[in-house]
Amino acid sequence: MKKYIAAFDQGTTSSRTVLFDGAGRPAASAQFEFPQIYPRPGWVEHDCREIVSSQLHSFFAALERAGAGPEDVAAIGIANQRETVVVWDKFTGRPVYNAIVWQCRRTADFCAAVKAGQGEAVYQKTGLNVDAYFSASKIRWILDNVPFARRRAEKGELLFGTVDCYLVWVLTEGRVHATDYTNASRTMLFNIHTLEWDEELCRLFGVPRQMLPEVRPSGADYGVTSAKLTGAAIPVRAAVGDQQGALFGQRCVREGDVKNTYGTGCFLLMNTGRRAVRSQNGLVTTLAAGLGARPDFVLEGSVFVAGAAIQWLRDGLGLIASSAESEELARSVPDTGGVLFVPAFVGLGAPYWDSACRGMIYGITRGTGRAHIVRAALESIALQTFDVVHAMEQDLRAEISRLRADGGASANGFLMQFQADMLGVPIERPAVVETTAFGAALLAGLSCGFYADADAVAASCGPPAVFVPQADSAARAEKLSAWEGALDRVLRR
Numbered sequence: 104m105k106k107y108i109a110a111f112d113q114g115t116t117s118s119r120t121v122l123f124d125g126a127g128r129p130a131a132s133a134q135f136e137f138p139q140i141y142p143r144p145g146w147v148e149h150d151c152r153e154i155v156s157s158q159l160h161s162f163f164a165a166l167e168r169a170g171a172g173p174e175d176v177a178a179i180g181i182a183n184q185r186e187t188v189v190v191w192d193k194f195t196g197r198p199v200y201n202a203i204v205w206q207c208r209r210t211a212d213f214c215a216a217v218k219a220g221q222g223e224a225v226y227q228k229t230g231l232n233v234d235a236y237f238s239a240s241k242i243r244w245i246l247d248n249v250p251f252a253r254r255r256a257e258k259g260e261l262l263f264g265t266v267d268c269y270l271v272w273v274l275t276e277g278r279v280h281a282t283d284y285t286n287a288s289r290t291m292l293f294n295i296h297t298l299e300w301d302e303e304l305c306r307l308f309g310v311p312r313q314m315l316p317e318v319r320p321s322g323a324d325y326g327v328t329s330a331k332l333t334g335a336a337i338p339v340r341a342a343v344g345d346q347q348g349a350l351f352g353q354r355c356v357r358e359g360d361v362k363n364t365y366g367t368g369c370f371l372l373m374n375t376g377r378r379a380v381r382s383q384n385g386l387v388t389t390l391a392a393g394l395g396a397r398p399d400f401v402l403e404g405s406v407f408v409a410g411a412a413i414q415w416l417r418d419g420l421g422l423i424a425s426s427a428e429s430e431e432l433a434r435s436v437p438d439t440g441g442v443l444f445v446p447a448f449v450g451l452g453a454p455y456w457d458s459a460c461r462g463m464i465y466g467i468t469r470g471t472g473r474a475h476i477v478r479a480a481l482e483s484i485a486l487q488t489f490d491v492v493h494a495m496e497q498d499l500r501a502e503i504s505r506l507r508a509d510g511g512a513s514a515n516g517f518l519m520q521f522q523a524d525m526l527g528v529p530i531e532r533p534a535v536v537e538t539t540a541f542g543a544a545l546l547a548g549l550s551c552g553f554y555a556d557a558d559a560v561a562a563s564c565g566p567p568a569v570f571v572p573q574a575d576s577a578a579r580a581e582k583l584s585a586w587e588g589a590l591d592r593v594l595r596r
């Protein structure tokens with residue numbers, strides 16, 4: 104009898120494995136960080152070997168904690184950092200360059216030029232706004248800068264993959280070269296309407312078609328691992344981009360369901376069902392995770408600085424000793440005393456789109472104390488989220504009825520309550536906030552028959568914590584208008 108599904112959560116700074124039991128409860132987990140490589144300002148890379156070894160280490164460490172062995176694992180599901188690019192030699196398996204990470208800005212100038220000329224055409228096909236963030240221009244950079252790479256790619260000797268795809272290829276010892284719809288939809292080479300790689304986009308970004316993997320549903324057959332690597336031959340039954348994994352793990356599988364992950368930044372994703380919503384507010388459209396041949400569409404917006412503002416109060420200013428202390432401090436005062444905090448450390452993303460503006464703490468008086476500033480920082484996370492949700496509602500011409508929350512900062516009860524107050528809808532925080540890993544495990548478990556009913560499995564961990572709106576509408580309107588005023592002082596609009 105197999106006992107577990109192993110979720111491989113391959114993130115930007117660490118690799119984690121969470122073992123989920125037959126009821127869908129986390130039984131054990133382990134996590135290893137790996138180094139970030141910054142060759143120049145604005146450039147970010149990972150050593151591909153460290154991605155693989157940290158992932159496998161975490162797998163064996165999690166098994167040990169559970170007192171289990173690899174033969175107890177029914178299947179593996181992979182959730183991965185999205186957009187990051189690996190190009191490797193088809194014959195030796197050796198990457199020709201480090202993985203270029205999603206955060207890397209090295210291709211920004213090229214992308215600005217493409218955007219000016221073909222931005223609309225690219226959006227029509229991919230749902231994305233041309234940016235260095237997505238995979239396409241990073242592949243091009245490798246082919247243009249690694250000796251012989253372009254020629255070898257054209258001859259079919261090099262392969263491209265996002266991190267899920269590379270892990271699958273390594274784990275199956277080169278037997279499977281495949282990715283899923285969610286990862287493909289972040290490359291900027293994939294037509295999200297026809298569900299095919301696009302020849303024109305391949306030409307535009309100089310990526311030979313033959314480098315690209317086959318694209319499958321997120322929960323599907325991705326081959327069987329080599330026993331040499333994982334201790335037993337284990338089926339890989341899911342691959343999914345981390346944010347879409349969390350969306351699936353949060354059971355946002357119906358049109359209008361929306362979740363926000365409160366981490367370093369925020370990632371808001373809304374399932375829009377069969378509708379590919381054309382955003383008027385700079386949000387992007389991507390594909391949702393699923394098991395069928397036709398994935399749902401997703402409307403996505405992100406907030407660059409969320410939990411990072413709390414980190415800054417802790418590490419930059421020394422105002423608090425721990426992130427968790429922010430909650431107690433925020434609750435120690437009745438309000439911010441008129442202080443507003445706009446954490447535009449790197450400009451502001453959706454829906455303001457101003458990369459040159461910078462942060463501000465406004466409204467300081469002689470009575471302002473550190474609790475007011477900390478409270479204003481927490482409020483800024485919810486207020487930025489409010490603006491993205493509002494943009495989604497405008498694009499959709501419909502209102503959301505609740506928001507599901509996860510991520511490190513969702514542990515903060517003050518933040519959750521304030522978010523509910525501002526949005527005027529309940530916030531639901533699941534009992535298990537490991538939603539990315541859970542989503543990958545759920546997809547893999549459903550795909551191999553280990554789980555039968557997704558909603559029942561999700562419910563087995565207990566009911567979510569629900570934060571019901573309490574603020575009256577006048578207080579809410581006053582706060583939102585003060586926030587608008589603060590934005591006016593920061594944005595160049």
Ligand code: ADP
Pocket residue numbers: 365366367368409410411412413414426427428429430510511512513514515
């Ligand atoms: P990521 O996956 O982006 O690294 P996590 O989901 O682990 O982030 O969340 C970490 C972030 O959440 C940090 O920026 C941290 O400051 C913030 N954070 C963690 N706990 C709290 C808390 N109780 N209150 C507010 N912020 C918090």
